[in-house]
Amino acid sequence: xxxxxxxEAYSKIVKAGKIASRIRKYALSKVKPGIRVYDFCEDIERKxxxxxxxxxxxxxxxxxxxxxxxxPYVGDSSTVPExxxxxxxxxxxxxxxxxxxxxxVSFNPKYDDLLLAVETALERAVETIRPGIRVSRIGEVIEKxxxxxxxxxIRNLSGHSIERYxxxxxxxxxxTPDIFNLSRISPGHVYAIEPFGTNGVxxxxxxxxxxxxxxxxxxxxxxxxxxxxxxxxxRKYDGLPFAERWLRSIVNERPTLVSVLRELVKSKxxxxxxxxxxxxxxxxxxxxxTVLVLEREVIVTTL
Numbered sequence: 001x002x003x004x005x006x007x008e009a010y011s012k013i014v015k016a017g018k019i020a021s022r023i024r025k026y027a028l029s030k031v032k033p034g035i036r037v038y039d040f041c042e043d044i045e046r047k048x049x050x051x052x053x054x055x056x057x058x059x060x061x062x063x064x065x066x067x068x069x070x071x072p073y074v075g076d077s078s079t080v081p082e083x084x085x086x087x088x089x090x091x092x093x094x095x096x097x098x099x100x101x102x103x104x105v106s107f108n109p110k111y112d113d114l115l116l117a118v119e120t121a122l123e124r125a126v127e128t129i130r131p132g133i134r135v136s137r138i139g140e141v142i143e144k145x146x147x148x149x150x151x152x153x154i155r156n157l158s159g160h161s162i163e164r165y166x167x168x169x170x171x172x173x174x175x176t177p178d179i180f181n182l183s184r185i186s187p188g189h190v191y192a193i194e195p196f197g198t199n200g201v202x203x204x205x206x207x208x209x210x211x212x213x214x215x216x217x218x219x220x221x222x223x224x225x226x227x228x229x230x231x232x233x234x235r236k237y238d239g240l241p242f243a244e245r246w247l248r249s250i251v252n253e254r255p256t257l258v259s260v261l262r263e264l265v266k267s268k269x270x271x272x273x274x275x276x277x278x279x280x281x282x283x284x285x286x287x288x289x290t291v292l293v294l295e296r297e298v299i300v301t302t303l
Contacts, residue, residue, distance in 0.1 A: 200282015
């Protein structure tokens, strides 16, 4: 036993973290201006499987003012622009035990300090986290670090607790002090710490598009194609987020696929994750680690 985590769970949590760490480093070695984002994300997801894990969510590649939730869609021909700031968010699971990690790379030296601010905030947060501490205290540390470089944390994005097959399991880890969040860090739990910083106003809004979904509740549907999609999602992803493009073997015509997915969202069978944009168009940086909090130590699984 490892505190409140049994040996099997501990082993799989740590394994997922090690795979995620290797994949993050691999992603950094591959991303560059001009690459097609579709090919990049597909490569990352294949590599996760090759390393002995499965994607816990689609590979996110969010560029410049896009803060989160961008994954390529079927037919996406977009490429990484010159002089861009690129966030890569990767999730790995081993038998449902999840590691979540992210890194930002800048191809413009103008934004080096922004990246340093957010990476420093993550380091400070990891140093601070321990059993019993208020999550608001972690937000305070993150905000102080980012502001010390002259940037703003994004106040409506946060880290989160993680449970088996549950990426966002209820506890939010804020990126600013939140006196109304009375939650405390508990031993025997896993948390993703993910500061976001920007040279903008420090707030994100939902874009009009979504390319990532998750199953909320299985219901009877009359449409045979919708029924087939729901069965596939339930069988393969077990409540974890999935990409629109992961269903291309069932529906290879994107307009039809999008139409069915929208209908399932409308019926509250699926939840969609809209692309998130910095409200003022500011450039966003993100860094993230997953930590396993035990009674006497904190293990950063994704180092």
